[in-house]
Amino acid sequence: MNPVVKIVQPSGILDGMKATQFRQEISDIVENGGNIVLIDFKDVTFMDSSGLGALVLALKTVRAAGGKLFICSINEQVRMLFELTSMDRVFEIFPNREEFNNAISP
Structure with missing residues (x-):
């Protein structure tokens, strides 16, 4: 079975207002058979x-369905947040979408 890669590209500020919408988008992807989810942060x-918190729940949702979740193109503020919370050890983060594509292509 070929992996189904779905890309989520949030933009602006990812906060409580957008977190619910973001989690719903991830749930919809998983329900529709997406087993590899890339969250592209280039516009965040x-x-x-x-x-x-929404990202952690998204990771749990995707993993519970047997899928994988990746992140790419994070800015300095997001990188610092990840490092301060040790989330940089939890999530697999790629510098950009091209690096991600190279890593998952057979």
């Missing part, structure tokens, strides 16, 4: 703890 300017 800021993320707070609510956004981070």
Whole structure:
């Protein structure tokens, strides 16, 4: 079975307001058979703890369905948040979408 890669590209500020919508988008992807999810952060300017919580729940949702979740193109603020919370050890983070494609292509 070929992996089904789905890309989620949030934009602006990933906070409590957008977190619910973001989690719903991940749930929909998993329900529709996406087993590899890439969250492309290139258009995200800021993320707070609510956004981070939504990411952790997204990871649990995807893993529970037997899939994998990856992140790419994070900015300096998001990188610092990940490092402060040790989430950089939990998530597999790629510098950009091209690096991700190279890593998962057979």
